[in-house]
Amino acid sequence: xxxxxxxxxxxxxxxxxxxxxxxxxxxxxxxxxxxxxxxxxxxxxxxxxxxxxxxxxxxxxxxxxxxxxxxxxxxxxxxxxxxxxxxxxxxxxxxxxxxxxxxxxxxxxxxxxxxxxxxxxxxxxxxxxxxxxxxxxxxxxxxxxxxxxxxxxxxxxxxxxxxxxxxxxxxxxxxxxxxxxxxxxxxxxxxxxxxxxxxxxxxxxxxxxxxxxxxxxxxxxxxxxxxxxxxxxxxxxxxxxxxxxxxxxxxxxxxxxxxxxxxxxxxxxxxxxxxxxxxxxxxxxxxxxxxxxxxxxxxxxxxxxxxxxxxxxxxxxxxxxxxxxxxxxxxxxxxxxxxxxxxxxxxxxxxxxxxxxxxxxxxxxxxxxxxxxxxxxxxxxxxxxxxxxxxxxxxxxxxxxxxxxxxxxxxxxxxxxxxxxxxxxxxxxxxx
Numbered sequence: 402x403x404x405x406x407x408x409x410x411x412x413x414x415x416x417x418x419x420x421x422x423x424x425x426x427x428x429x430x431x432x433x434x435x436x437x438x439x440x441x442x443x444x445x446x447x448x449x450x451x452x453x454x455x456x457x458x459x460x461x462x463x464x465x466x467x468x469x470x471x472x473x474x475x476x477x478x479x480x481x482x483x484x485x486x487x488x489x490x491x492x493x494x495x496x497x498x499x500x501x502x503x504x505x506x507x508x509x510x511x512x513x514x515x516x517x518x519x520x521x522x523x524x525x526x527x528x529x530x531x532x533x534x535x536x537x538x539x540x541x542x543x544x545x546x547x548x549x550x551x552x553x554x555x556x557x558x559x560x561x562x563x564x565x566x567x568x569x570x571x572x573x574x575x576x577x578x579x580x581x582x583x584x585x586x587x588x589x590x591x592x593x594x595x596x597x598x599x600x601x602x603x604x605x606x607x608x609x610x611x612x613x614x615x616x617x618x619x620x621x622x623x624x625x626x627x628x629x630x631x632x633x634x635x636x637x638x639x640x641x642x643x644x645x646x647x648x649x650x651x652x653x654x655x656x657x658x659x660x661x662x663x664x665x666x667x668x669x670x671x672x673x674x675x676x677x678x679x680x681x682x683x684x685x686x687x688x689x690x691x692x693x694x695x696x697x698x699x700x701x702x703x704x705x706x707x708x709x710x711x712x713x714x715x716x717x718x719x720x721x722x723x724x725x726x727x728x729x730x731x732x733x734x735x736x737x738x739x740x741x742x743x744x745x746x747x748x749x750x751x752x753x754x755x756x757x758x759x760x761x762x763x764x765x766x767x768x769x770x771x772x773x774x775x776x777x778x779x780x781x782x783x784x785x786x787x788x789x790x791x792x793x794x795x796x797x798x799x800x801x802x803x804x805x806x807x808x809x810x811x812x813x814x815x816x817x818x819x820x821x822x823x824x825x826x827x828x829x830x831x832x833x
Contacts, residue, residue, distance in 0.1 A: 402438055414597075415604045463492070464588050482782035500595045501581070502619030507574050509621050510564045510638060517638045519563040522646070525655070525742070526560055526636070529662045532741035533734070536833050542694035547687050550678075551670065554632065557679035558669060559613075561635040564620035613681075625661050627668035630681040634665040644775055650755045652765045655743035656772025663742070664735030667833055671730040672699065701830035702729050705808075709800045711786060718790045720800055728795045732805045734833035736773060740811050743769055766815040774802050 405421055412419055428434055441449065459476075462469040474486045498505050510517065537551050567573045580598040584590045616635060617626050623639040636658075641647065646658035668674045675695075678684040687695070706729050707722030722729075746752065747765065754765050763771065777798040781789070789797060796804060806812045808829045818825035 402441065412604055415601050417605055417607050461589070461592065464496070464592055480784065481788070482784035484782075498619065498621055500592075500599075501578065502621060503568055503577060504574055506564055506620035506638075507568050507571065510569060513638065516647075517563045517641060518647075522562050522636065522641060522658075523560060525659060525746075526562065526634070526662050528745050529659055529738050529742035530555065530558070530666060532745060533663065533666050533738040533833065535741060536734070536737065540833070542698065543691040544688050547691040550686050554669060554679040555666070557632055558666065559631070559633040561616055561633060563636075563638045563641065565616045568620065625665050627665040627674065628681070629669070629674050629677040632669065632677065632679055632681045634662070636662065636665075644778075648772065650757060650768060650772075651746065651752070652743065652755070652768040653757075653772035653775075655739050655746065656769040656774075657776045659739035659742060660732075660736045660773045661776070662735070663738035664731040666738065667731040667734030668727070670734070670833060671727040673727055695832075698830070698832045699726060699730065701828075702726060702733070702832065705830050706796060706800065706804055709796070709804060711790070711797055711799065713783060714786060714790070718787055720790060720796050721793075724792075725794055725796045728801075729804065730832055732796075732801055733808050733831070736805050736809060737811075737831075737833065739773075740769065740809075764815070766811070770806065770812055770815060774806075777802050 404426075408419060459473070463473045474483075477483050534552065534555055537548060537555065540548070543551070580601070582591075582594040582598070584594065613631055613633075615631070616637075617628050617631070617633075618624065618635055618637050620638040622637040623642075623645075624637070625640055626635040627633070628635070640658070640661070644657060645661065646654055648654055648657070669677075675687065676683055676685075678686050703722040703726050705722070706720045706725060709720040710716050710718060747754075755768075757763055757768055757771075779798050781797070786797060789795070795801065803824075807824055807826055808831060810829065812818070813820075813825035816824070821827055
């Protein structure tokens with residue numbers, strides 16, 4: 402394949418000039434590229450053409466016409482088993498958020514400013530980070546030098562909560578979208594313009610120095626993130642709402658958003674995050690002895706999750722324990738850090754134990770675990786569940802709850818689960 406020609410075309414309309422004799426291309430997965438080249442060489446050209454056009458058509462079809470929106474739905478209906486179409490207003494809002502997420506964040510933050518408790522959330526995050534530090538101190542399977550480096554990386558993790566400060570400045574937001582050309586009444590051409598502007602902005606970053614203070618998501622995003630290359634955690638304003646945060650009861654908040662905070666922090670030390678140092682550089686900074694102990698502990702988690710399957714699909718669709726190990730590690734470490742962080746929070750004089758109306762018999766600790774379980778409530782079609790089990794990096798929601806809680810001694814004690822009962826197996830897998 403003529404990669405030089407391909408890159409020349411990709412960068413043609415940008416302000417970046419490539420220098421093939423001097424520039425270095427970094428391939429993250431060389432074996433993959435070698436196999437792709439062989440596959441392309443030996444595949445029928447018509448199949449390649451159909452594959453490439455399907456990649457384009459399946460993406461743009463829903464925005465071309467009602468006819469193609471219907472075809473797109475029928476495809477998803479057969480492929481994923483969905484039964485109802487996404488309402489047009491939801492599709493439009495998603496499209497606006499995808500292309501004008503920062504502008505939408507500007508409006509959202511202005512309307513919700515008094516409800517975004519950044520300082521309170523940062524304090525909560527600090528409690529959980531401190532609790533994770535405690536787990537590093539008490540992990541007896543790593544040598545002192547590796548532990549010291551882990552603590553250095555943990556303390557170097559930077560936190561982004563709520564929204565980037567600059568988006569409350571309308572002039573800066575306008576400047577950010579200066580290349581976004583909207584054609585009134587023509588959604589398709591507007592989509593092409595916006596996509597082109599986004600790709601150009603991305604490509605023109607090639608010669609720019611890395612902005613380590615950049616956000617990896619818009620404020621409207623209902624999700625959380627860990628960036629290995631930036632060594633940062635991000636919790637946008639969108640996720641700082643019920644059921645994840647702001648439930649009115651601290652125990653539930655720590656079990657929900659607190660476990661998510663712990664999850665993202667733990668990603669810095671999972672099967673992928675551990676490969677990056679405190680500066681976000683790929684670097685082998687663990688000792689070989691510690692690596693050996695680490696792999697033995699991770700093997701336990703891989704085997705545990707590989708034995709799970711979803712009842713509605715039967716044992717022929719087990720969880721892929723190897724593929725999901727990073728997220729499972731983060732779930733387990735995150736819950737443990739959140740629980741310890743909550744214990745630290747409740748030990749203060751200002752803490753007042755609260756009860757949940759209608760479930761007054763539940764203790765403070767039980768509410769914590771209830772908060773953790775409820776954030777994974779959800780529905781999936783059988784077909785979508787199959788695809789997630791085969792290809793997903795996350796375990797199904799139900800398994801994320803059961804697998805994590807079965808490894809928690811604190812859960813078993815709080816709910817009085819007998820030893821060797823389903824939720825209190827004698828063998829528990831713990832890493833962080």
